Amino acid sequence: MAREFQRGHKAKISDLTPGTDLYVGVQIAAPGLTFDISCFGLDANEQLSDDRYFIFFNQPKSPEESIQQLGAQAGDTESFRVTLDRIPANIHKLSFTATIDGDGQMSQVGPGYIRIVAGGEEVVRYPFTGSEFTTERAVMLGDFYLKDVWRFAAIGQGFDGGLDALLRNFGGEVADDQPAAPTPPAAPGFTAPAQPAPAPSFGAPAAAQAPPPPPAPSFGAPPMSAPTPPPAPQPYATPAAAPVAPPQAFAPGQPAQQPPQGQVPGQFPGQSAAPVAPSPYGQPAAPSPYGQPAAAPYGQPAPAPFGQHAAAPQAMPQSGPGLQAALQPYRETATGLRWTPQNQNLMRVELALGGGGVLARQGSMVMYQGKVDFSHKGAGFIGRKLGDATGQEMQLMRCSGRGQVFLAEEAAHLHPIELQGDGICVSAENVLAFDEDLQYEIRRIEGHGIPGGALFTMHFSGTGTVVVKTQGIPVVLPVTPATYADSNAVVAWSSAAQVIITSQVRLRRNAYPGHSGETVNLQFRGAPGNFIVVQPYEV
Secondary structure (H helix, E strand, O other): OOOEEOOOOOHHHHHHOOEEEEEEEEEOOOOOOOOOEEEEOOOOOOOOOOOHEEEEOOOOOOOOEEEEEOOOOOOOEEEEEEEEHHOOOOOOOOEEEEEEEEOHHHOOOEEEEEEEOOOOEEEEEEEEHHHOOOOOEEEEEEEEEEEEEEEEEEEEEEOOOOHHHHHHHOOOOOOOOOOOOOOOOOEEEEEEEOOOOOOOOOOOOOOOOOOOOOOOOOOOOOOOOOOOOOOOOOOOOOOOOOOOOOOOOOOOOOOOOOOOOOOOOOOOOOOOOOOEEEEOOEEEEOOOOOOOOOOOOOOOOOOOOOOOOOOOOOOOOOOOHHHHHHHHHOOOOOOOOOOEEOOOOOOEEOOOOOOOOOOEEEOOEEEEEEEEEEEEOOOOOHHHHHHHHHHHOOEEEEEEEEEEEEEEOOOOOOEEEEEEEEEEEOOOEEEEEOOOOOEEEEEEEEOOOOOEEEEEEEEEEEEEEEEEEEEEEEEEEEEEOEEEEEEOOOOEEEEOOEEOOOOOOOOOOOOOOOOOOOOOOEEOOOOOOOEEOOOOOOO
């Protein structure tokens, strides 16, 4: 049975189907409009560094034929064949896009979709309508992206500038049309007067001879119908863009390797600054801060995180190159994804009309755009009593509607952690915001000699994103039998790890001369793959 995605939903391809030879169909239509549907093969920097992987009507397949454009069939406006295990190692993302050829806006389109079919059976579909767009003339529909394994994400992000804006967003350029040299008219020669043509007699129009339908592809595409002829070639060219340092991703539930000497420690489930050899726990180490790309020099733009598009150029007042150069590093980063870090202290969340809301800490909104509704999220009488008793109460507000909300709190470092059916334990004090679809509950950590008999934490699980805030740059450690942490400094840990309290609470830091001043120590145990996150700050 096919899964239906909404904008921002993601999943591993292996969770959708065991197959790697896939059919991708796109259906999009509007009265009087013509659409160009393309696929961009992007490198680790999300740039079109090899224009042979821009698959469109003038270039219907990649060199090794891992990406092929098949044309209209099976009710789809356009279709593609994608063989994941044949895609070369330098291609990290396939972005499927639709652009309007001529005048028009995406708000005019009717119900459409992008779908994946494996072995003749549809496994996932992302439906969309024109009500999700306004004046855009191009839209990114869905992405295949490599994050340790191939995954699929429903995007639904539009661009006002059409195909030109898409090409520039991916680092390409549009070739200027070269006017043809005028041809002088030939001198008329001698010709006898034309004979009048006989009047046409009555007759029914001849039926067009449709070409025979092509055979069904062996990789299991849906039933085929007669293809429509491709549109006329257009003069687009796609030179490569300058490379950007390729950040990597951290999958929740896997620890990061200890960084080499001289590098910045503390990479947590987020993006790393450059690919390195995998650690013993299967996760790349990185010198960049926890969940964030490496910091850029002051006044210079930072690279976009992995899985997120670099911001498209936005119009600026023509006040001289000095002003534009000064403001360029601080422009809004709009990627079309659900959560987008603007910098290490500011998070942008995209809300879609009719989609799931976001729960955020009250007072964390610093700016918003669009039609967004903010409402109080009450915990109820039992929830308030439980929060008072455990210290894990969260004062939340619900953000819903359509637009963008920017969240921050006291310039704390923010780290989006994507959960895909797994879980993580986080102190309520360190939670800034999370998707409303996530499940959360208070967990008890037993211990002897502790006032009240236990410590408590919040447990998040399901599919969605939770944004964790820290004071300073944290460090991630793999869980071993000899892993201990101060309970006032630990931020989060994998939900499968076992936690044991190993020392009693001291009422004062210097209760008596010679006392170390440490409070509760927690010992963590678990199988390889478990981790803990510790910040350089004690609450």
